[in-house]
Amino acid sequence: MQTKDALRVAVLGCGSVGSQVVRLLTEQADDLAMRAGVPLELVGVAVRRLDAPREVDVPGHLLTTDATALVTSGVDLVVEVIGGIEPARSLILAALESGASVVTANKALLAEDGATLFEAAEKAGRDLYYEAAVAGAIPIIRPLRESLVGDTVTRVLGIVNGTTNYILDKMDGSGAGFADALGEAQELGYAEADPTADVEGFDAAAKAAILASLAFHTRVTAADVHREGISDVTAADVRSAADMGAVVKLLAICELRDGPEGQAVSARVHPAMIPRSHPLASVREAYNAVFVESQAAGRLMFYGPGAGGAPTASAVLGDLVTIARHHRAGTRGAGESAYTARPVLPMGETLTRYHVAIDVEDRAGVLALVATAFAEHGVSIQTVRQEGRGADAQLVVVSHRATDAQLAATVAHLQQMDIVREVTSVMRVEGETE
Numbered sequence: 001m002q003t004k005d006a007l008r009v010a011v012l013g014c015g016s017v018g019s020q021v022v023r024l025l026t027e028q029a030d031d032l033a034m035r036a037g038v039p040l041e042l043v044g045v046a047v048r049r050l051d052a053p054r055e056v057d058v059p060g061h062l063l064t065t066d067a068t069a070l071v072t073s074g075v076d077l078v079v080e081v082i083g084g085i086e087p088a089r090s091l092i093l094a095a096l097e098s099g100a101s102v103v104t105a106n107k108a109l110l111a112e113d114g115a116t117l118f119e120a121a122e123k124a125g126r127d128l129y130y131e132a133a134v135a136g137a138i139p140i141i142r143p144l145r146e147s148l149v150g151d152t153v154t155r156v157l158g159i160v161n162g163t164t165n166y167i168l169d170k171m172d173g174s175g176a177g178f179a180d181a182l183g184e185a186q187e188l189g190y191a192e193a194d195p196t197a198d199v200e201g202f203d204a205a206a207k208a209a210i211l212a213s214l215a216f217h218t219r220v221t222a223a224d225v226h227r228e229g230i231s232d233v234t235a236a237d238v239r240s241a242a243d244m245g246a247v248v249k250l251l252a253i254c255e256l257r258d259g260p261e262g263q264a265v266s267a268r269v270h271p272a273m274i275p276r277s278h279p280l281a282s283v284r285e286a287y288n289a290v291f292v293e294s295q296a297a298g299r300l301m302f303y304g305p306g307a308g309g310a311p312t313a314s315a316v317l318g319d320l321v322t323i324a325r326h327h328r329a330g331t332r333g334a335g336e337s338a339y340t341a342r343p344v345l346p347m348g349e350t351l352t353r354y355h356v357a358i359d360v361e362d363r364a365g366v367l368a369l370v371a372t373a374f375a376e377h378g379v380s381i382q383t384v385r386q387e388g389r390g391a392d393a394q395l396v397v398v399s400h401r402a403t404d405a406q407l408a409a410t411v412a413h414l415q416q417m418d419i420v421r422e423v424t425s426v427m428r429v430e431g432e433t434e
């Protein structure tokens with residue numbers, strides 16, 4: 001039954017996030033109506049299979065397998081929580097063209113083709129909101145889009161993938177194996193439908209692209225973001241980090257830098273060692289945290305649940321109520337602000353510190369030869385320690401800041417040296433100013 005003046009809401013997808021959106025929309029209907037100033041009436045839920053088991057009871061008459069018909073049926077608000085590129089993109093475009101506003105949690109799509117979606121929303125005069133797409137429940141999109149829009153953001157550094165943080169945390173804390181920890185993260189509803197997106201850093205790279213675009217008022221796509229995942233992080237890396245009082249985290253780093261022709265953007269995702277004293281080191285399990293540095297405000301930190309059905313649904317509901325208020329007032333929210341068109345710097349120009357583990361021959365003069373290889377490429381060494389003896393001898397070098405290109409040249413050089421058996425691990429070190 002349709003309530004007079006209610007806004008008609010369609011939900012696309014009823015998986016981990018969609019089922020919680022449906023639950024909260026139903027359970028909190030009265031409060032949401034009071035906060036929005038208008039009832040939000042769930043009029044349809046698009047699913048792939050009508051008879052699939054679900055985490056929530058959806059009345060049969062609301063279920064449909066025809067998502068296109070649902071979004072073009074005159075609904076006011078569409079929640080897209082299917083994920084992936086297609087059919088999500090076509091459905092969002094169809095919804096906007098039909099006059100509906102859209103809430104999406106789909107970072108993969110926004111990072112690949114956000115421009116098309118933002119232009120369609122602009123043309124239709126409708127809202128496109130996506131707080132859930134980055135760091136789940138944590139308010140980070142709205143602070144960047146609205147609260148900090150009067151400031152100049154210079155750096156965004158964060159842990160933005162819950163699944164990989166959960167895995168690394170378990171490897172560090174209980175010495176759990178990679179596969180077991182990933183299985184638990186999937187069980188808990190944190191992982192993407194294809195967990196490769198989490199493990200190989202695609203999900204974090206999509207989020208980095210969205211954050212860099214918003215923070216620096218430009219357009220950065222996932223393809224612009226340098227990406228490395230955690231599949232090569234070994235138990236030995238985690239132990240080595242522990243030995244130097246550090247932990248391994250998958251970081252997303254977006255920076256405003258001076259480029260050859262003015263200001264440019266650097267955006268990257270990779271595992272890094274950070275000191276245990278750094279606030280990001282204490283981000284456990286599937287929690288996320290995002291540091292923002294800006295000229296006037298200084299340093300801000302946003303922390304909270306970055307994944308999971310209910311936390312993500314919280315962000316979706318926040319967007320729904322906000323849009324409903326706009327609808328009621330006959331207005332719309334801020335759109336995209338990509339006026340700077342800043343270039344993206346190549347990874348080779350990124351400056352950071354490095355932890356390099358090298359299996360070497362255990363004899364006099366080896367340390368000096370290794371140090372010379374670093375010096376030849378302009379990489380200054382901060383500390384060196386030897387682990388093991390004889391056939392197990394290993395040098396662990398921590399460098400001062402150098403470019404990625406300098407480090408790559410050093411590693412290639414080391415690999416050619418007779419006294420080097422193998423460069424077993426290269427990991428960046430973040431979280432210190434030196």
Ligand SMILES: NC(=O)C1=CN([C@@H]2O[C@H](COP(=O)(O)OP(=O)(O)OC[C@H]3O[C@@H](n4cnc5c(N)ncnc54)[C@H](O)[C@@H]3O)[C@@H](O)[C@H]2O)C=CC1
Pocket residue numbers: 012013014015016017018046047048049065067080081082083084087105106107108132133134136189190191192193306307308309312
């Ligand atoms: N799970 C999480 O913690 C978070 C997820 N997200 C994003 O939210 C979105 C949804 O994620 P989850 O709920 O975890 O995924 P999920 O895989 O649990 O749910 C997606 C649902 O969409 C359904 N679906 C697929 N194609 C469909 C179609 N053509 N029509 C109707 N239904 C269709 C699937 O059957 C599935 O039930 C994704 O974009 C994801 O990246 C964002 C933040 C956190």
Ligand SMILES: N[C@@H](CC=O)C(=O)O
Pocket residue numbers: 133135136160161162163164190191192198203306307308
């Ligand atoms: N798979 C993602 C879900 C939230 O975006 C994650 O693990 O963080």
Ligand code: NA
Pocket residue numbers: 131132133134135136137138139140141315
């Ligand atoms: Na968020």
